[in-house]
Amino acid sequence: MAYTANDTILDDEYNNFLNGSSLGVYGINHIMGTGALEYGLGQTLLSTVSAGNTITAAQWNSLFTAMDNTANHTNDTITSTTAQSAGDAIAIISALNADLQTLAASVATGSPNATAVTTSANLQSSASSIRWAGSHVVEQSVTFSNANEARYFFNAGGNMQINVSRTSNGGGTATSKDDSVSDLITGLGDFKLGSVTSTRSGATETVSTNGLNIGFFDLTTSYQTILQLTQDSGTYTSMYFQVEAKTDAAAGSATIVTVKVSLVDPDTGDETFTSGNTSSIDQYANFIGTTNVILKTVDPTTAEGLTTVYTPSATAVVSNTTA
Secondary structure (H helix, E strand, O other): OOOOOOOOOOOHHHHHHHHOOOOOOOOOHHHOOEEEEEEEEOOOOOOOOOOOOOOOOHHHHHHHHHHHHHHHHOOOOOOOOOOOOOOOOOOOOOOHHHHHHHHHHHHOOOOOOOEEEEOOOEEEEEEOOOOEEOOEEEEEEEOOOOOHHHHHHHHHEEEEEEEEEEOOOOOOOOOHHHHHHHHHHHOEEEEEEEOOOOEEOOOEEEEEEEOOOOOOOHOOOEEEEEEEEOOOOOOOOOEEEEEEEOOOOOOOOOEEEEEEEEEEEEOOOOOOOOOOOOOOOOOOOOOOOOOEEEEEEEEEEOOOOOOOOOOEEEEEEEEEEEE
């Protein structure tokens, strides 16, 4: 509804600014309170006005403060939240509903401009047991206390982050395969699973499968491939990194998110040379050194407007296989 100066604001209209939950009329409680699916940040709900009651300056200011706090976290600019005093005429502007929808759009996309987030220390590290010439496959998970807290985490800008490192050489020095893995690690960079999309900070190498439009709310109980990355040049262009993800239940009910990272070398010509070979070839020239898959989280904080934030209650290594 478009309001103009001097309109009378009815209690149910004010309440709609609080509890509206249909397209184009999302209220602040739906945006920053419990919400549903990609809406909701787990903040304290505002109380509605009873039928026939006058809307007080304090009630308006509660709405405006909640909007300002949400905007501070999402880093949105809003213009309709000037504080009021008793006796002021409320000239409800059309910008109020527009500002609410701006906030709704930010939360629905996982608060992508939020800067009140912090990256955790390493929560899980899954190293390959030995040098390898086949694959290193790791599954790591995060668990939330309940499904709402999982939603609030991702809606407020939370992410699961995966990093890969190479921790030793395949042979006495770095092999050609080691160099290829290092290139892929650079190309992957920081992999982050967010609310409705995923990202990689690296920009090199060839994207063979691009599912970066997949985020937490797109996941199902079966693995979906989000990214497959291959080397863009060199001898081992068939070598690849693959990132998949799944949840333990449908969106809105999920409490566990599992990410599977596969480092795969499909080269069938691998062999171990004898230590005394006459060609002076390193006996592990066809191998890759130990690799490590690291799980972190990017956690929302209360630094810019939110009074409560939610983070995983536990993390785990589901599997770690070297072949």
